[in-house]
Amino acid sequence: MxxxxxxxxxxxxxxxxxxxxxxxxxxxxxxxxxxxxxxxxxxxxxxxxxxxxxxxxxxxxxxxxxxxxxxxxxxxxxxxxxxxxxxxxxxxxxxxxxxxxxxxxxxxxxxxxxxxxxxxxxxxxxxxxxxxxxxxxxxxxLSRDTSPEVLQEILSSVPGRTANEPLSRYTELLPAPDRCLLGVAAKFADDPIIPIFHxxxxxxxxxxxxxxLYVSGLRGSYDREFYLHGLPSTGPFPGDFEDYFPSILEAWKNDSTQTGQGYVNLHTLREALQLLELASDVQTRNLGSQIEVRVPRTLKGDSKDFVNVADVGLAVSQILPVLVALTLAHPNxxxxxxxxxxxxxxxxxxxxxxxxxxxxxxxxxxxxxxxxxxxxxxxxxxxxxxxxxxxxxxxxxxxxxxxxxxxxxxxxxxxxxxxxxxxxxxxxxxxxxxxxxxxxxxxxxxxxxxx
Amino acid sequence: MSRFNSKQLVLDASLALGSNDRMFNPVGDAAGERNRKCLDAVWDEGHVAVFNRQLRREWRDHASPFAAGWLQKMTQKSRTLVDEGNDFSPLLQQACDCLPSAGEKADLAKDFHLVQSALATGQLILSNEVRFPRHVTRACVAVPELAQLYYGNPAIEGEDCRLWIKAGADKEPGRRIDNWSANHQP
CATH class of the missing domain: 3.40.50 (Rossmann fold)
Incomplete structure (x- = not known):
């Protein structure tokens, strides 16, 4: 890309x-x-x-x-x-x-x-x-004992907040944890929903x-089929990226957009596999809720002789998530x-x-x-x-x-x-x-x- | 690895060839092992290997697998230095004039690139050659700068080149090229 x-x-x-x-x-x-x-x-x-x-x-x-x-x-x-x-x-x-x-x-x-x-x-x-x-x-x-004045300043500095919701409508401002962030919680009268701003x-x-995109060091599944994810092939990808690569390959194969980015990505991936002398091609086969990843049995790449990725050396299934991540990732x-x-x-x-x-x-x-x-x-x-x-x-x-x-x-x-x-x-x-x-x-x- | 006492050494390609091993080259012998130990010592003590274009070419053509790996690692650590030295071609002529035979003149000319780079850097040369230091010594009469060189020959048993390098490759009097030649008469 x-x-x-x-x-x-x-x-x-x-x-x-x-x-x-x-x-x-x-x-x-x-x-x-x-x-x-x-x-x-x-x-x-x-x-x-x-x-x-x-x-x-x-x-x-x-x-x-x-x-x-x-x-x-x-x-x-x-x-x-x-x-x-x-x-x-x-x-x-x-x-x-x-x-x-x-x-x-x-x-x-x-x-x-x-x-x-x-x-x-x-x-x-x-x-x-x-x-x-x-x-x-x-x-x-922002800390747990930040004064209400500073909290108000922080809230005022959040773009869009003052224009849409006047600060005066909030009855109380508090420093509040929001997962691993500390934000400004804004209480509004008796409204049970307390939004937290950052x-x-x-x-x-x-x-x-x-x-x-995280590709773990514990990868290389021996599975013959993978779960077909319905997530967009551009992410975000919760958890380990390895889980998604077969679904992404399937999405690239079925790319019907005008730019044909999926085809370009698949081409890039093929070139990468060839460079590493691991495989000449890679394909997916949709099995309904499951998906199979297939590569040619030989490096020469007979189009009629594809086998399940589990039936070739472990290196291919190890490196595929890496190569898909490298191909898919956007700048920055x-x-x-x-x-x-x-x-x-x-x-x-x-x-x-x-x-x-x-x-x-x-x-x-x-x-x-x-x-x-x-x-x-x-x-x-x-x-x-x-x-x-x-x-x-x-x-x-x-x-x-x-x-x-x-x-x-x-x-x-x-x-x-x-x-x-x-x-x-x-x-x-x-x-x-x-x-x-x-x-x-x-x-x-x-x-x-x-x- | 010590760094404070790091020296710049010109390592002749004879070390690259000589640090062979039996796995890859059946001519491996005790001298080969001593060459290898010297390269190890240069690595361990953080010394710098000085090259010029010709020497680099000779290393590329002759290095044993061990020496090639050693050079890659030295380069990665920025412990190689390229210094062609000053053009000593006028001095070469004077130096060659001190030697009686055409063969000796050719021998000296062949390895004079080592002299150029060594004089421009740490004045230290390591080589498996025996005749070369003698030729240089004889040429000192006409070209006194050559007496600034210090020499070690790992191929010679008892030279303890490795220990000398490990100890810092200092300019010991016995290693000055004229003294070395005097101590290693044929």
Whole structure:
């Protein structure tokens, strides 16, 4: 879907920064800049997922129409907890310190900070929302003890409210939790419905979070048929994106719009599968309420020899949700993919970088969590060969302190030659050490035998 | 990995070829292992590998799989440096004039690109060549700048090149190219 960069604004600003404090191992503020191609890397349990889990917890809460008992829907498809205790940081250096969580988001100037803490009534409550609009000078701060005057100011600043509903009709203004946001509740006489208002930048970022396409690292179903969703093929997509890709493929196949975008998308997807040398084509078969995804048995792609995706290597079903998300996502939409390289042959891992670069060049904002040095090298090669600008890429290396268990993150922007300098990634070190150890062992064996 | 004592070293393509291994190249031997350990030491200690166009071409043509992987990782870490050095062609002529035979002159000319880049950077050269340092030493009479070079040869058993690199690849007197040649007479 080619959208000229000058039209990206039509999709609203993209998320450019995520900062989390107090979530799992992220004890101190973990501030991560998001560029069109953002790579999160680090050892296992270094805190990569924790950063994004706080956002997924928000998405899961916004996705669910039911009102949660606290600020978040704790147990869901994207994140599963039974108590806030399980994700609030306990800092071993300050075991008695109050446990607080802060999530900051920025989208090209719009800035929002959400604060949560334990209260006497609840194991976690939203206690503050601060925000500043892009280009705006004022920071709007809303807490549980904000004065009625300030509440009135905030309400007055909400575009459209004063024109349509004079403030005088409200008998009482209160700071009120609205899922994980704190807003201004406006009581009107005896009306039992109490609307809650938010600053426009807060709502924009809320929508951005809900709009995230999340492709989980636990994917690759062995199912032979998939549930056919009736959601529009452009989203939003509550929960894990993997559930939707067969329905989206079916919608693309049946696209009867004038632009034929579905056909274009299917063509793009076919090209991607061919690039990765996984399949030459992909089809769907509608079985009523279920849907079957089929690919050619051979790479050559005999049109009469399609088989169920469950009957070919797992790599195809692993990568299809990734490729569909990359193709579908609109400019400035955040696509978060855990381990895109799962089950892929090294050659495909390396080539996948080309597809990530293409999507980021379309304006999609990708956050990739990876353990693949080949994928990383592929991204750096894309930069060195000039297919993606170096300033569109940022790498974040997560490390966890062995003593305290707390995470720290080190960013790096590659130079135009695709070099990252002294970024502390250890892939290269591990590879060189493993090569050396293997060769030492082989040579020792051969010398010993020769003697 | 230490960084404070990082040095700039010119690594001849003989190391790239010499760091072979039996899996990929059946001529692997103890010298090959020593070459590989030297590359490991350069990586571990955060040293910088200096290249020029010709040297880079030689590495590309001759590098063992291990050396190619090593170079990729060094490049990714921005630990490679391209420095052609000053044009020493007038000095090359003077240097060659010090050598008696056409073969020796050709040997020196062949590897003079190492000298150019080394003089422009850290003055350190690692190579498996034995004749080259001798030629350079003889040429020091006419071209005194050449005596600023320091040399290590990982292929020679007992050289302890790896330990020297691990210790910081300092300009020890024994490694000055004229002293090195004197200590390694045929």
């Amino acid at each position: 080619a959208v000229h960069p000058s039209n990206w604004h039509l999709y609203g600003p993209g998320i450019t920064r995520i900062a989390v404090t107090g979530f799992k191992s992220l004890a101190t503020k973990t501030d991560v800049e998001v560029r069109p191609l953002t790579v999160l890397a680090g050892a296992n349990s270094s805190g990569k997922s924790s950063l994004m889990q706080s956002l997924l917890l928000m998405k899961q809460t916004f996705d669910n129409e039911r009102i949660p008992p606290g600020p978040f829907w704790l147990s869901g498809e994207l994140a599963a907890y039974t108590s806030a205790d399980q994700f609030l940081t306990t800092d071993p250096r300050q075991p008695n310190a109050p446990r607080r969580l802060t999530i900051e988001l920025e989208a090209e100037g719009d800035w929002v900070e959400l604060s949560f803490e334990r209260t006497s009534e609840s194991d976690l409550a939203v206690v503050g929302t601060a925000s500043r609009e892009a280009g705006g000078e004022r920071t709007w701060k 600053r426009p930048e807060v709502l924009r970022l809320r929508n951005k979070v809900q709009d995230i 939409q955040l696509v978060y993919i855990e381990q895109p390289e799962l089950h892929l042959h090294p050659r495909a891992q390396w080539k996948l970088a080309q597809l990530l670069a293409q999507a980021s060049n379309r304006g999609v904002r990708l956050i990739i969590e990876t353990h693949s040095s080949l994928l990383l090298r592929g991204i750096l090669t894309e930069i060195a060969e000039g297919r993606v600008a170096n300033d569109k890429v940022i790498l974040h290396w997560f490390e966890r302190d062995k003593e305290t268990g707390l995470s720290a993150v080190r960013p790096a922007v590659p130079d135009p030659a695709g070099r990252v300098g002294e970024w502390p990634e250890d892939f290269s070190d591990v590879e060189l050490k493993s090569d050396s150890q293997y060769l030492d062992a082989v040579e020792k064996k051969l010398y010993t035998e020769a003697k």
